[in-house]
Amino acid sequence: MAVFGSRYFFSTDFGANFLERYDGHSTLPESAPVGIPVWLSWQHFFNVFFMVLIIRTGIQIRYERKPSAYVTPKRFKKKISLTLWFHLTLDILWVVNGIVFIILLFVTGHWMRIVPTSWDVFPNALSAGLQYLTLDWPTENGWVHYNALQLLSYFAVVFIAAPLAIISGFRMSSFWSKNWTKASQLYPASLARKIHTPVMLFFVIFIVIHVVLVIGTGLLRNLNTMYASQGDVDPTVYADNWTGFFIFLGSLVVIAAAWIAARPSLLAPVARLFGKVTAR
Template identity: 80%
Template sequence: MAVFGARYFFTTEMGTDFLNRYSGHMPLPDNAPVGIPAWMNWQHFFNMFFIVLIIRSGLQIRYERKPAAYFTPKKSSAKISLTLWFHLVLDLLWVINGAIFIVLLFVTGHWMRIVPTSWEVFPHALSAGLQYLTLDWPTENGWANYNALQLLTYFLTVFVAAPLAIVSGFRMSHFWSKKWTKASKFYPAPVARKIHYPVMIYLVIFIIVHVVLVLATGALRNLNHMYAAQGDVDPTVYANNWTGFFIFLGSLVVLAAAWIAARPMLLAPVARLFGKVTAR
């Protein structure tokens, strides 16, 4: 019914006028960069690699009843499960990768592609959303300009969801000192838990929708943008180039191998370099 409702809306005079006024694409500032550089390809891969393993290990922690092993740091007596240690290591690497991404984003000017610069982004995002809902999806070319709905979603993910995941995760970790009594009263752990899990759900939904749309709105062209730094303002260019697909396929092999390798038997030797691993 939603699909038919959206289709009907665009057949009305109001819907036609709305679409003519708000196409779904916000014009970028004149000095906005065009294209996706190679450093962003690498950032995208590492972000995917870390976040998938973070979600995996996070769910393991949530439902783990009897940890297979425990980890104790060299300079501390605080004992945590090996799964939690792995989760925290991944968190740290993800944060470092994110910090590098933010710095490069602002140094190169690419922030203009995912940060709203006008309030008109909201009606444009509504227009793009309705166009998706009709299943007659708008022509996309992320190489030149994301549509307004993509822009808002990327902004929400990078500048809202990711920081919330970090601050809530930090509050629940053993890095949060028990000596910070005033801060603990102001920001209690139960509040952090109520933030952390919903943010994880949001990221899972984002990943699923993101992957579906990447593959459904011009898979080869989109994968060339995201993995091979190849593209053009003309969306037909690189539309039949398979370079990005094969790089993407290789990244999936690496991710699958890491997923399989993330077991106590293989994690324990690495963890012993930083502390003590015991069965209890």
């Protein structure tokens, strides 16, 4: 019904005029940069790498009943499961990567590509969404600009979902001091848990949709843009270039290797460098 409804909408005079006025791309500042720099490609890889493992360990923590081992960090002296220790370690690395990303984002001006700067982003986002619903997907060129729906989605991920994940995770972690009684009353752990899990589900849903659209709207071109930092104002220039695909394939191998290596027998020796490890 959504497909037929969106197709019918654009077949009407009103829908055609709406599409002509709002093609799905909001107005960007004239100084907005073009292209994907190499640092952004690396940031993207590290973000995917950490996020996959964070989600995995987060699910393990939720359903883990008998931890394989425990870690007592040198600084906090509080015994936690090896899985939780690995989850918190990944969190710290993800946050550090995010801080570097934010700094580079604003220093280079690339923030203008994912932060709304004009009110026309909303009707354009609606237009882009309806165009996707028609299944007659437009040819996008992330090298030049994202459509308004992508812009709002990336803004939500970077500036809303990520901070919520951090502040809720921090509240539930051993970094939160028991001596902060007033803050604990104002921000109870139960509230943090109610925030943390939905945010994780949001990330999972976003990743699934993101991957589907990357494949469906021009796999080679999209991978070249994000993983090989190659592109052009003409979105077909790198259509037959496999460089980004092979870099992406290599990144999947690295992530799969980390997934397999993240087992107690290999994590315990690393954890011993930062605290005392005991068997359950």
